[in-house]
Amino acid sequence: MEAEKHSEGSDEQEERRVRSENNTAFKTKLERFRHHDRHEEPERAEVKKSSSRTVLKRSAAKRSRGASPSSSQSYGKRRRQSRYAPPSKYAHLPLLLDILEPGLITVFVGTNPGIRTATAGHAYAHPSNLFWKLLHSSGCTDIRLLPANDVDLPKWYAMGNTNIVERPSKDAAELSKSEMAAGTPVLEEKFRKYRPESVCIVGKGIWEAIWRWRYKREIRKDEFKWGWQDDKERMGKDDDWNGAAVYVTSSTSGLSASLKPTEKEAIWKPFGEWVKKRRRDRFGTEVTT
Incomplete structure (x- = not known):
C-alpha cells in the first residue's frame, strides 16, 4: 500500500511539473507575441499618420489648385477697365x-x-x-x-x-x-x-x-x-x-x-x-x- 501511495504521489508531482512547464512555455510565447504586437503597432500608427498627412497635403494642393483660377479671376475683375457706355445706360x-x-x-x-x-x-x-x-x-x-x-x-x-x-x-x-x-x-x-x-x-x-x-x-x-x-x-x-x-x-x-x-x-x-x-x-x- 505504501508503495502504491508513493507511486501515486510521484505521478501527481510529475503531472504538476509538466503543467508548470507548459504554463511557462505558454507565457513565454504570449510575452513574445505581446512584445511583437507592441513593436508592430507603432509602425502601423506611423503609417496611418503618414497616410493622413499625405491625404491632407493632397487635399490642400487640390484646394489650392482649385482656388487659384477663381482668385486670379477675382483679381482680373477688380482690374478690368471700363469701356464706352452710351448715355442711355445711365439715363435714369x-x-x-x-x-x-x-x-x-x-x-x-x-x-x-x-x-x-x-x-x-x-x-x-x-x-x-x-x-x-x-x-x-x-x-x-x-x-x-x-x-x-x-x-x-x-x-x-x-x-x-x-x-x-x-x-x-x-x-x-x-x-x-x-x-x-x-x-x-x-x-x-x-x-x-x-x-x-x-x-x-x-x-x-x-x-x-x-x-x-x-x-x-x-x-x-x-x-x-x-x-x-x-x-x-x-x-x-x-x-x-x-x-x-x-x-x-x-x-x-x-x-x-x-x-x-x-x-x-x-x-x-x-x-x-x-x-x-x-x-x-x-x-x-x-x-x-
Missing part, C-alpha cells in the same frame, strides 16, 4: 446742377458726375474722391467741407463748379474722346456768361480734351504742364473780355493713381495760395462770409 440718373454765379474767383471743371455724385446730387460725393480734402489742404477753403456744401461755395469762398460732360457715368473711361472734346465750346459759353477770374481744370484728361477741340490734335508731352497755362489759353474770351486764366491740377478721383498724394498736394498748393490772396484783395478776408 439725374444730372448734376452747375454751381455758377457772375464774377467768381474761380470755377472748378470736373470730367463728369460719377454714379455716387449723380445719386447724391452733390459734387465729388464719392468717399474715395480727394477733391474736398485737397480743396482744404491747398488753402482754397479754411475748413474741410462736405459734398453737401458745394452749393455754399459761391457765398462762402467765391468759387463755383461745373463739368466738361454733363451726363453721369461710372468713370471717365465710359465717355468717348469726342464727347469730352465737344464739351469745350459749352464751357467757353458758360465762362463768357459768368466771367470768373480763373478756371481750375481738375484733371489732365480734361485739359487734353480741351486741347483736342482747339487744335484738332493730341497735346504733345512737351506741350503739357501743370499749373498756370499760357495767356493765350484763357477760356471764355469775348470782344470786351480777356477770358478766364487757366490752372490745370491733378485729378482727384480715387481711381487716379498716376501721382503720389504728395505730388498732388504740390500741384494744388500754389492755386490755393492764389485763391486765398484774391479773396483778401477783393473782400479783405480769406472767407467771404
